[in-house]
Amino acid sequence: MRLSNPRDVGYYVRDQRREQGMTQSDLCAAAEVSRRWLSDLESGKQTAEIGLVFKVLHALRLTLVANPTTYGPDDLDLDEYLRRFDHNDAGDADHA
Template sequence: MSIKDPKQLGTAIRERRRQLKVTQKELAMTCGSGLRFIVDLEKGKPTCQIGKALQILQALGLDIRIAAKDIERHGGDKP
């Protein structure tokens, strides 16, 4: 799945949490974060802390992978 914005990330997190039948409160307690953070993250709040978000992803068994796009530079040269 390609994630392009915070809202898509939040949706992916919410879907996985529901798939695992975990409540927002349970997830917050497991990760040592507040319920409000989980709610905001799932809503796609763009200012959520990346470190905490990564912790939530790990708790849900999700990975983030970074892949370079093949983008041509001006003039046709490839990087």
């Protein structure tokens, strides 16, 4: 999952937390941050402290990898792509 900005980070953290069946209370305890802050982080807080972000990522057993930005087939995360596709279909169904 590519993360381009704090918003991406926050949404991804929320997704992963839910996938792992955790509440914010569970995760903030595991990461040793305040629930208030975690809520903000998940909403895309621009000014979050990076050290705390890493604590959350570790609590979720997530790893960050940095790479030179490239544009091509390697950038295509198939699961992500299909998920986006399915989401768009669901959106169309709602509007139809």
